[in-house]
Amino acid sequence: MPTRRQQLLQLLRRRAFAANDTPLPDIISAAGLRPSASDWHHFADRLLLLLGALSLVFSLLFFIAYNWVELGRMGRFALVEIALVGAVGLYCWQHRRRWVAALALLSASVLLGVLMALFGQVYQTGADPWQLFFNWALLITPWVIVARLPALWLLWIALINVSAVLYYSTFFSLFGGLLVGEGSERWFMFVFNGLALAIWEWLARRRERPEWALRIVAIAAGFAMTSLALEWVLSPASTSALVLLIYAGALAATYWVYRYWQFDLMLLAGGCMSVIMVLQCLLFKAIADTAEAAGMSLLAMSLLGMGTGAALWLKQVNAKEQARHE
Amino acid sequence: MSNASMDLAERLRAAGITVNTDASSEPENPWYVKALLALSAWLASLFLLVAMGAALAGLFDSRLALTICGLLLLAAAVLLLTRWRNDFNDNLGLALSLAGQVLVVFALNKGVDPDEASFWWSVCGLQAVLLAVPNFFHRAVVAAFAGGAFALALMASGWGHFAGSVLIALLAFVWLAELTRLRSVSLCQALGYGLAVSLLVVQYLRRWQLSELESAFAVQSSAAGALAAECLTLLVLCCVLGVLIKRQQFVVSMGQWAFLAVFIALLGAASWQAYGLLQAVVLLLLAFYGQNRLLFGVAATALLLSLSSYYYLLDTTLLIKSMTLLLLGILLLGARALFCYLWPGTKGDDTHALEVEP
Numbered sequence: 180m181p182t183r184r185q186q187l188l189q190l191l192r193r194r195a196f197a198a199n200d201t202p203l204p205d206i207i208s209a210a211g212l213r214p215s216a217s218d219w220h221h222f223a224d225r226l227l228l229l230l231g232a233l234s235l236v237f238s239l240l241f242f243i244a245y246n247w248v249e250l251g252r253m254g255r256f257a258l259v260e261i262a263l264v265g266a267v268g269l270y271c272w273q274h275r276r277r278w279v280a281a282l283a284l285l286s287a288s289v290l291l292g293v294l295m296a297l298f299g300q301v302y303q304t305g306a307d308p309w310q311l312f313f314n315w316a317l318l319i320t321p322w323v324i325v326a327r328l329p330a331l332w333l334l335w336i337a338l339i340n341v342s343a344v345l346y347y348s349t350f351f352s353l354f355g356g357l358l359v360g361e362g363s364e365r366w367f368m369f370v371f372n373g374l375a376l377a378i379w380e381w382l383a384r385r386r387e388r389p390e391w392a393l394r395i396v397a398i399a400a401g402f403a404m405t406s407l408a409l410e411w412v413l414s415p416a417s418t419s420a421l422v423l424l425i426y427a428g429a430l431a432a433t434y435w436v437y438r439y440w441q442f443d444l445m446l447l448a449g450g451c452m453s454v455i456m457v458l459q460c461l462l463f464k465a466i467a468d469t470a471e472a473a474g475m476s477l478l479a480m481s482l483l484g485m486g487t488g489a490a491l492w493l494k495q496v497n498a499k500e501q502a503r504h505e
Numbered sequence: 506m507s508n509a510s511m512d513l514a515e516r517l518r519a520a521g522i523t524v525n526t527d528a529s530s531e532p533e534n535p536w537y538v539k540a541l542l543a544l545s546a547w548l549a550s551l552f553l554l555v556a557m558g559a560a561l562a563g564l565f566d567s568r569l570a571l572t573i574c575g576l577l578l579l580a581a582a583v584l585l586l587t588r589w590r591n592d593f594n595d596n597l598g599l600a601l602s603l604a605g606q607v608l609v610v611f612a613l614n615k616g617v618d619p620d621e622a623s624f625w626w627s628v629c630g631l632q633a634v635l636l637a638v639p640n641f642f643h644r645a646v647v648a649a650f651a652g653g654a655f656a657l658a659l660m661a662s663g664w665g666h667f668a669g670s671v672l673i674a675l676l677a678f679v680w681l682a683e684l685t686r687l688r689s690v691s692l693c694q695a696l697g698y699g700l701a702v703s704l705l706v707v708q709y710l711r712r713w714q715l716s717e718l719e720s721a722f723a724v725q726s727s728a729a730g731a732l733a734a735e736c737l738t739l740l741v742l743c744c745v746l747g748v749l750i751k752r753q754q755f756v757v758s759m760g761q762w763a764f765l766a767v768f769i770a771l772l773g774a775a776s777w778q779a780y781g782l783l784q785a786v787v788l789l790l791l792a793f794y795g796q797n798r799l800l801f802g803v804a805a806t807a808l809l810l811s812l813s814s815y816y817y818l819l820d821t822t823l824l825i826k827s828m829t830l831l832l833l834g835i836l837l838l839g840a841r842a843l844f845c846y847l848w849p850g851t852k853g854d855d856t857h858a859l860e861v862e863p
Contacts, residue, residue, distance in 0.1 A: 184796045186513040191690055192533060195514065195524050207684050209520035210513060212796055213753060220848055222793055227841035234834030237816075241827035448537050455545070475556035479549040483600060486545025487593040493538050494592075 183212055252301055259297055263290040284326045288319045288334060309345035312338045329392035336375050336396060343367045362410060362418065365403040372400035373429070380441060390443070397433075397446050404429050405453040412460045430454065442500050444493060451489035458485065543642060546596050550603035557604070571612035578605030579635070586640040599643055606631065606650070620722055625658035636696075644695035652703025656710070663724040666734035669711060672704045673784045674741045680791040680800070681748055701788070701803045708781045708807060712814050731777075738783045739773045745787055749794055761847050768840060781811035 181189070187210050190196065196206060207213065214222070243250075243258060250258065266287035273279040292315045299306055316338035323331045347364035376396045383389065408426040411418045433450045437443040462481055466474040514524045534542075557564060557574060564570050578601045585598035610628055617624040632651035636644055656668035676697060683693040710718060719726060746765070750757060757765070776782040788804035791797075816826055 182796065182798065183513065184798075188690075189533065190514065190524065190526075191687065193526075195526055196522070196687065197525065201522050203684055203687050203690075206517065206522055209517055209522055211516070212684075214793060214796065216753075216755065219753075219793075223844060223848075224841060226789070227837050227844060231834045231837035231841060234830045234837060238827045238830035238834055241823045241830060245823035245827060444535060445537050448541055452541055472556045472560035475552045475559060479552035479556065479600065482545050482549045482552065483593065483596050486542055486549075487596045490534060490538050490542050490596075491592055494534055497535075 183210060187212055255297060255301070256294075259290060259294045263287055263294060266290060281326060281328045281330075284322055285328065285330055285334070288322055288331060291315065291319055292338075307345070307349055309342045309349060312342035312345065316342065329389035332379070333392050333395060336372065336399075339371060340368055340399065343371070362407055365407050368403035369400050369407065369429075372396050372403065376400060380436070384441070388441070394443070394445055398449060401429075401433075401446075401449055401453055405456060408453075408457050409460055412457060412464060426457075438496065444497050444500075447496065448489070448493055451493065455482070455485045455489060539642065542592075542596055543599070543646075546599040547603065549596075549600040550607070553600060553604045554607055557608075565611060568612050568615040571608050571615070575605045575608030575612060578602070578608065581605075582643075583638055586638050586643055595640060595642075598640065599646070602635065602638075602643060603646075606635070620661065622658055622661035622722075625654050625661055629654040629658050641691055641695050644692065645699040648696045648699025649702040649706075650699075652700045653706055656703065656707045657718075660718055660724070661722040663722075664730070665711075665715075665718070665724070666726065666730040667737065668707050669704065669781065669784055670734045670737040670741065672700055672707060673738055673787050676700050676704065677741055677745050677787060677791060680795060680797075681745070683795060697800070701800065704784065704788075705803065705807060705810075708784070708810065711780055712810075712818070735773060735777055735783070738776070738787070739769065742769060742772075742783055742787050742790075745790055749790065758847075764843060764847050771836075779811050779815035781807055785811055 187207070196203075247255070266283050270280050270283035270287065273283065292311075295311055295315055295318075298304070299311060316335055319331075319335060319338075323335045344364050347367075351363075376393060379393060379396065380388075383393070404426055407418070407422050411420070411422040430450055430453070433446060437446045437450075459478065459482055463478060466477060514526050517524050561570065561574070564574065582598045582602035582605060585594040585601065609631060613624060613627055617627065619625075629651055632647050632654055635647045636651065638644065638647075652672055656665075656672065659665055659668045659671070679693050679697045679700065683690060683697065715726070746769075749755075772783060772786060785804055785808035788800065788807055792801035792804045816830075819826060
C-alpha cells in the first residue's frame with residue numbers, strides 16, 4: 180500500500196494538478212501530508228523513549244562486559260539464564276499483546292543461542308561450530324512454530340543455512356557424503372531455501388503474506404543458484420551441465436509463480452538481474468581473447484541493452500498488473 | 506491509476522482542488538528497478554573506459570586527449586539525456602556521463618595535484634554545471650559527487666570542519682523547498698538524496714579518516730574551527746525548527762520554548778563529542794515533516810553511526826562508557842517525562858497547536 184506521500188508524488192508526476200491555480204503548499208495541506216500536532220508529539224515521545232531505552236540496554240551490556248571476567252562461571256550463567264527466563268515470562272504475561280509477545284520470544288530465541296555458546300565456551304565441550312547452530316535451531320523450533328513470527332522463521336532458516344555451511348567447511352561434504360565436492364553447500368542452500376520458500380508461500384496464501392521475509396529467503400535461494408550457474412559458465416569442467424537445466428527450471432518457476440500466482444515485481448527484477456549476470460559472464464568468456472577495445476564496447480552495450488530491456492519489461496508487467504487491479 | 510491515488514484524488518476534489526486523473530500513464534519504476542538500471546549504467550561506464558583506454562593508445566598519458574574525449578562523452582550524454590529521451594538512452598546517457606566525468610577528472614589530475622584545493626574546486630564546479638541536466642537519477646548521482654568534492658575542497662582549503670555544516674544547511678534548504686512549487690519538486694528530491702549520501706560519506710571521513718586527510722592536504726584542524734562549525738549546525742537546527750513551527754502554525758508557550766532551548770543546547774554540547782549528532786537530528790526532523798521514509802532511513806543511519814562510532818572511539822574503560830550511557834539514558838527518559846508534562850497531547854488530536862491548556 181503506497182504511503183500518502185507516494186500517492187501525492189504519483190499525482191504530481193502525472194501532472195494531475197497542471198490545470199490548477201491552487202499553490203502547491205495548499206494542495207499538500209489538503210492532502211493531509213504534513214504531520215499533525217499529535218503526530219509530532221507521538222514522534223518525539225517514541226524517539227526519546229527508544230533512545231533512552233537503548234542507552235540503558237547498552238549501558239547494561241557494557242557493564243556486564245566490563246565485569247565479565249570477575250563474574251565467574253555461575254555469575255555468567257545466572258545472568259544469561261535470568262534474562263532468558265525473563266523473556267519467556269514476559270511472553271507468558273503479555274501474550275495477548277502481539278508485538279510485545281513477539282519481541283519477547285525473539286529475545287528468548289537469541290538468548291538461548293547465547294546460553295549455548297556460553298556453555299560450549301565454559302565447559303570446552305569440543306563440539307564443532309556447526310553443532311552449536313544446528314542444535315540452536317532445533318531447540319527453538321517449538322517457539323518458532325508457536326510464535327508464527329516471520330523474523331523468528333528467518334532466524335531459524337538462517338541458523339540451518341549457517342550450520343550447513345560450517346558442516347561443509349569441516350567435512351567438505353553434506354549428509355554423510357551425499358553431496359560431495361565444490362558447490363555442495365550452495366546446492367543445499369538452493370534446495371533448502373527454495374523448499375522453505377515454497378512451503379511458506381503455500382501456507383501464507385490465505386493469510387497476510389510477510390513480503391519482506393519471503394523476499395529474503397527467495398534472494399538467498401536465488402543467490403546460491405546464480406553462483407552455481409556462474410561457476411558453470413566460468414569453468415564448465417568443474418560442474419555438470421545439469422546446473423544449466425536446473426537454473427533454467429528455477430527461472431521458469433520464479434516467473435510463473437511471481438508473475439501469475441503471487442505477483443512480486445521485486446523477485447521478478449531479481450530474476451532479471453540473475454539472467455543478466457549469467458549472460459554477461461557468457462559473453463565475457465566468449466570474447467575474452469578477441470580485440471580488447473571492441474570486446475569491452477560490446478560488453479558495455481550488451482549490459483546497457485539487457486538492463487534497459489529488463490527495466491522495460493518490468494515496467495510493462497507492473498502496468499498490466501496495476502491495470503488488472505483497477 | 507491505483508486505488509490509493511484515486512482515494513487521494515477524491516479527497517483533494519472534496520477540498521475544491523482540480524485533479525485531472527483522466528490521462529493514463531505508466532506507473533513509476535520502483536527503487537529496485539531503478540537500482541538495476543543504475544548498476545548496469547555504472548558497470549557499462551567502466552567497460553567503456555577500458556574500451557577507450559585500449560582503443561586509444563596513450564589516451565591516459567595525454568591531458569589534451571583526456572579532456573577532448575571526456576568533453577565529447579559529456580556532450581553526448583547531455584544530448585541523450587535532454588533531446589533523445591527514452592529508457593535505453595537515459596541509461597546510455599548516464600554511462601557516458603560517468604565515463605566522461607572520469608576522463609575529465611583524470612585530465613585535471615595531470616595538471617593539478619589532487620592535494621591542492623583548486624583540484625577539488627574544479628571537480629565541484631564540473632559537477633555543479635552537470636546538475637543542469639534535467640534527468641532525476643543523473644542529478645542525484647552528480648549531487649552526491651558534488652557534495653563529496655565540495656567537502657574535500659573545503660578540507661584542502663583548511664575549512665574542513667564546515668563541510669558537514671554547509672551540507673546540512675543545503676539539505677535543510679532543499680528539503681524544506683521540496684513541495685513549495687510544482688516545477689521544483691523533482692530537482693529538490695534529486696539534490697536532496699544526492700547530498701544526503703554525500704553527507705554520510707563526509708561524516709565517515711570526518712570520524713575515521715580525518716588525520717590521514719589532514720596530512721595528505723597538509724592542513725591542521727583547529728578547535729576554534731570545529732566549534733564554529735558546530736555553532737553553524739546548531740543555527741541550522743534552530744532555523745529548521747523555526748520554519749517548521751511557523752509553517753505548521755504551532756503556538757508555543759514560554760515554558761515549551763525554554764524546554765526546546767535547553768534541549769537544543771544539550772544536544773549541541775553532546776554533538777561536540779559525538780560528531781554528526783546534530784546533523785542526524787536535523788535530517789530526522791526534515792524526514793518526519795516530509796513523511797519521507799527513505800530520508801528517515803538515512804537519518805536513522807546517521808544517528809546510529811554517530812553514537813556508535815563515538816562510543817567505539819572513546820578512549821576509556823567499559824565501565825566509564827557504561828556510566829555515561831546510563832546517565833544519557835536517564836537524561837533522555839527524564840527529557841521524555843518533561844516533554845509529556847509540557848505537551849500532554851491527546852489521541853486523535855488534529856489541531857495544529859501545541860499550546861498547553863492552563
